[in-house]
Amino acid sequence: MTLDAPKIAATEAARVLIDLLALDRLISVVDIGASRIGDPPPYRPLLASGIARLTGFEPQAEELAKLCAAGQPNETYLPYAVGDGAEHTLHVCAASGMTSLLRPDPETLALFHEFPRWGQVVETRRIATRRLDEIEEVDRIDYLKIDVQGSELPIFENGRDKLRPTMAIHTEVSFVPLYLEQPPFGEIDRALRSWGFIPHAYASLNRRAIFPVIIDNDPYRGLNQLLEADIVYVRDFRRPERLDDEQLKFLAAIAYCCYGSYDLAIHALLLLAKRDAVAGNGVEAFVAAIRKAAAAP
Structure with a gap:
């Protein structure tokens, strides 16, 4: 039984x-x-369903x-650069998606088609974080999405209090760092595991x-070399005694509505049913609805 996540909200x-x-x-969603x-961002179904509010950061x-112009109710966008609280140099690149507080590594960029052009620094400016x-x-x-081109780890380290109740983190990681002094995937994984998260899913995987x-003849088509990925981490559900009812409810909503993970959603619901926090027959109705949706053309 499979169901595409973008279709789930409807x-x-x-x-x-x-x-x-x-x-x-x-549900409090933060997008850095x-x-x-x-x-579209993975949390869009939560907003469309009216069960979440978004705070987005874009310096x-x-x-x-653009974000403010297209913003909907329950969406707030702020101009802050999130980081370690210090002042840094922002490296504005030819491709806005590569703009970063870290300086692109020209030797690594040269190994992959188009990246030297995209990662060309066209402007630098000092910026407070x-x-x-x-x-x-x-x-x-409750749910964090982060894509800051290599600066994820300092943000996590300087946001641990706010992240204590967080149930899911959708983060970009690099297997081959494209920026100087960028923490690779292993360091991100080790940190998030130490704070009580475990990997749940690859939201995307970029090979080059x-x-x-x-x-x-396609410079964008990959072969086997892993470059980057978007990985979803969730609060370790193997320790349900550490999670309150609200957290389990949020986990179920995020897992299903954002990623189509009905297995994780059902697991959370069964835990809630044992606590009498949701109706047991309601879980059965959800499973039946999933089967119906999966069978639909």
């Missing part, structure tokens, strides 16, 4: 789940590096203006062919 199963959960408050490049003025724990506009984080090889 399914009967999502509506059944939301009714079953009967959330007492909106919120510029819209590529696919690039042009990208921030704010520690996540000290940002007053964010009272708590190593220069000068081009596959089928």
Whole structure:
């Protein structure tokens, strides 16, 4: 049984789940590096269903203006650069998606088609950063999405208080760092595991062919070399005694509505049913709705 995540918000199963959960408050979603490049953000179904509020951070003025112009109710966008609280140099690159507080590594970029052009630094400027724990506009984080081109780890380290109740983190990681002094995947993974998270899913996986090889005359087509990925980490559900009812409800909503992970959602619901926090027959109704949605053309 499979179901594509982008279609989930409109399914009967999502509506059944939301009714079953009967959330007492909106899920607090935070997006650090919120510029819209590529696919819609994974939390979009939560916002569309009216069960979440979003606080997005985007220090690039042009990208921030786009976000604000397209913003919907329950969406707030702020111009802060989130980091360790110190002042840093922002490296503005030819491709806005590569702009970073870290300097691109030209030797590594040269190994992959198009990256030397995308990663060309066209401007530098000093920029103040704010520690996540000290940002007053964010009272708590239930679900974090972060894409900051190599600066993820300092943000995590300076946001540990706000991340204590967090149930899911969607983060970009690099197997081959494209920036100087960028922590690779292993360091991100070790840190998040030490704070009580475990990997749940690859939201995307970016493979590239190593220069000068081009596959089928397509410079964007990869072969085997792992470059980057978006990985979803969730709070370690193997220790349910450490999770309260609200956290389990949020986990179920995020798992299903954002990623189509009905197995994790059902696991959370069964735990809630044992606590009499949701109706047992409601779990059965959710499973039936999933089966119906999966069978639909």
